[in-house]
Amino acid sequence: MHYRSMLVIRAKPGMRQAMADFFVVRRVIDECRESIPGFISGELMLSCDEPDLACVTVQWADEASFRQWLSSPVRARQLQDLLPYFAGSPSSRLFETVRTMRRWESDHPPACPDASFAS
Numbered sequence: 001m002h003y004r005s006m007l008v009i010r011a012k013p014g015m016r017q018a019m020a021d022f023f024v025v026r027r028v029i030d031e032c033r034e035s036i037p038g039f040i041s042g043e044l045m046l047s048c049d050e051p052d053l054a055c056v057t058v059q060w061a062d063e064a065s066f067r068q069w070l071s072s073p074v075r076a077r078q079l080q081d082l083l084p085y086f087a088g089s090p091s092s093r094l095f096e097t098v099r100t101m102r103r104w105e106s107d108h109p110p111a112c113p114d115a116s117f118a119s
Helices: 016-025 028-035 063-070 073-085 113-117
Strands: 003-010 039-046 053-060 091-096
Touching: 003 063, 016 028, 016 039, 016 053, 016 073, 028 039, 028 053, 028 073, 053 063, 063 091
Parallel strands: none
Antiparallel strands: 003 053, 003 091, 039 053
């Protein structure tokens, strides 16, 4: 069983792309991966519907890893660096994964999905 956290961020008007660029340059997800052994994967996503909204999701091995991240000094430094981009406080939630479905049996699709139809 895994856990996934969602951090919803509203950027100041017109600053979402600059925030996303800084997020990558600042290595926010990279530092999370490097400092918390229970980190599995992370994503920074930009809303297709709201021009100032972004979301960070991280998959964790367990709830304790997420809690460790919340109290991490690395996270505290990151938040201080990102504050100039935020319009208000980000909202963070943790979810327990109940079921996962993938299109492919493995984590990676076949190199050529149509290969089975070749003559």
